Amino acid sequence: MTVQVSVLKDGTIERDPDGTILDASSSVTLVQADGTNIIVDTGMPHDATEILEALHRHGLDSEDINIVVNTHCHHDHTGCNRLFGVAEVVVHIKEGAPRCISGRSRRIEWDTELLPGVQILLTPGHTRGSISVAADTPEGTWVMAGDALPTVDNYVGWVPPGINYDETVAMVSMKRIVDLAWMIVPGHGPAFDKENDVPATLKDLFH
Numbered sequence: 001m002t003v004q005v006s007v008l009k010d011g012t013i014e015r016d017p018d019g020t021i022l023d024a025s026s027s028v029t030l031v032q033a034d035g036t037n038i039i040v041d042t043g044m045p046h047d048a049t050e051i052l053e054a055l056h057r058h059g060l061d062s063e064d065i066n067i068v069v070n071t072h073c074h075h076d077h078t079g080c081n082r083l084f085g086v087a088e089v090v091v092h093i094k095e096g097a098p099r100c101i102s103g104r105s106r107r108i109e110w111d112t113e114l115l116p117g118v119q120i121l122l123t124p125g126h127t128r129g130s131i132s133v134a135a136d137t138p139e140g141t142w143v144m145a146g147d148a149l150p151t152v153d154n155y156v157g158w159v160p161p162g163i164n165y166d167e168t169v170a171m172v173s174m175k176r177i178v179d180l181a182w183m184i185v186p187g188h189g190p191a192f193d194k195e196n197d198v199p200a201t202l203k204d205l206f207h
Contacts, residue, residue: 027191036115143185
């Protein structure tokens with residue numbers, strides 16, 4: 001089975017000079033495997049047009065999405081769930097606020113294979129139910145990390161998400177993501193190749 005990954009929308013985050021978050025919207029990623037279309041996180045409600053236009057460029061519409069995975073249930077990652085009313089929504093059992101559920105739902109507790117080559121990983125720290133999605137493509141493994149690894153700066157500085165319930169747990173999850181991934185889609189920024197898109201001096205930390 002061939003797995004393909006396409007970032008439909010880069011995540012964004014805007015802060016004031018003091019570092020307070022003013023606005024944020026998650027990355028939105030399409031994973032395709034064996035005729036199944038999966039969306040990982042759905043951004044904010046105002047992202048709907050951008051997401052639909054990106055899907056159309058892939059020859060898809062909202063009803064073609066079979067599964068939505070919410071890496072956690074904060075509103076900036078679930079805002080366009082409503083677009084995908086026929087999809088099964090996958091969340092961790094420790095999440096699952098009502099706004100996170102659209103149509104059918106599946107609550108998971110452990111690492112779970114969605115399809116051959118596509119796996120849910122438990123990556124708590126930002127929230128107790130934070131999950132990531134790993135997709136094994138011919139080029140290498142992509143990990144859609146959500147806010148378990150929110151920006152490339154967390155990787156470069158090797159610091160946990162600024163919002164977390166346990167820094168130690170968060171760092172264990174970040175290491176799990178980095179050890180596995182070739183490409184990382186952070187919750188709030190463009191995808192990056194850990195080998196080529198970060199300073200070379202950091203590479204020795206993970207080998």
